[in-house]
Amino acid sequence: MAATAPPADAGLTVSGLAVSYGAVPALRGVSLRVPPGAIVAVLGANGAGKSTLLRAISGTLRFHRGAIGGGTVRWAGTRLSGLAAPAVVARGVTQVPEGRRVFARMTVEENLRAGGLGGGRRSAAAREEVLGLFPVLAERAHQRAGLLSGGEQQMLAIGRALMARPSMLLLDEPTLGLAPMMAARIAETVKEINARGTSVLLIEQNVAPALSLASYAYVLEVGEVALEGPAAELAAGDEVRRRYLGMGDPADGRPLDGPAGRRAIGRWQG
Numbered sequence: 001m002a003a004t005a006p007p008a009d010a011g012l013t014v015s016g017l018a019v020s021y022g023a024v025p026a027l028r029g030v031s032l033r034v035p036p037g038a039i040v041a042v043l044g045a046n047g048a049g050k051s052t053l054l055r056a057i058s059g060t061l062r063f064h065r066g067a068i069g070g071g072t073v074r075w076a077g078t079r080l081s082g083l084a085a086p087a088v089v090a091r092g093v094t095q096v097p098e099g100r101r102v103f104a105r106m107t108v109e110e111n112l113r114a115g116g117l118g119g120g121r122r123s124a125a126a127r128e129e130v131l132g133l134f135p136v137l138a139e140r141a142h143q144r145a146g147l148l149s150g151g152e153q154q155m156l157a158i159g160r161a162l163m164a165r166p167s168m169l170l171l172d173e174p175t176l177g178l179a180p181m182m183a184a185r186i187a188e189t190v191k192e193i194n195a196r197g198t199s200v201l202l203i204e205q206n207v208a209p210a211l212s213l214a215s216y217a218y219v220l221e222v223g224e225v226a227l228e229g230p231a232a233e234l235a236a237g238d239e240v241r242r243r244y245l246g247m248g249d250p251a252d253g254r255p256l257d258g259p260a261g262r263r264a265i266g267r268w269q270g
């Protein structure tokens, strides 16, 4: 059968989105697209508006006293903006919040169950899939989530989101504060989740790993899209290298290959 292009309204489309917290504007005229099956990254410094963007998509803005002042969020042709969080999840879009929030006093198993929609055969299949991705969660099934390591809690937070069997996963800085090896494992898992058919919108401050995972990326600066392009082009282009990867003029004295330089590369410099 000949391949057909996805319809123009497939995937996630954010158009002219404006968000504010009371009188404080956080996003202005933000437009972006996640085609079906893609991993798209949104990069930006602290306060650029990355979490606000995810909250606007996932319907959780109201929990933070924020509101959409203009623009739309559409998913697979239907409007998400204006829907409450559970309705967004029911349409296949699930957010993994920043800070690997898990229910610390509940067991791993109970946390996973909390992410499932309804129960029954569908939840059992989702659970099998999650435990296949993260075998350590099966080993720790009856432990309290609060006793897991940071990396394991991130796995649980992602696993809980996957229990709803989303078509689109929203990830807010999933590798923040994790040791490099654990961060690499999480990145591999994101790739695997995507390979199984889930689209991913990845919010990151860790520029280099995000650009290696994503096919396309947007850079937010003070609530606006300052730069966008294919991830490989952004990673190779001068502007991102200079402004965001800490790879300035070698004459600035920063060793690019030494340990200090390596720390700088991939970490937001703005």
Ligand SMILES: Nc1ncnc2c1ncn2[C@@H]1O[C@H](COP(=O)(O)OP(=O)(O)OP(=O)(O)O)[C@@H](O)[C@H]1O
Residues within 6 Å of the ligand: 021, 024, 025, 026, 044, 045, 046, 047, 048, 049, 050, 051, 052, 053, 064, 065, 066
């Ligand atoms: N609940 C809130 N109430 C008031 N202002 C907020 C709230 N949450 C965020 N802001 C403001 O909105 C702007 C964007 O913040 P946001 O958290 O979306 O940025 P971010 O890029 O995700 O940063 P970080 O990486 O630090 O989370 C900032 O100026 C921030 O101070």
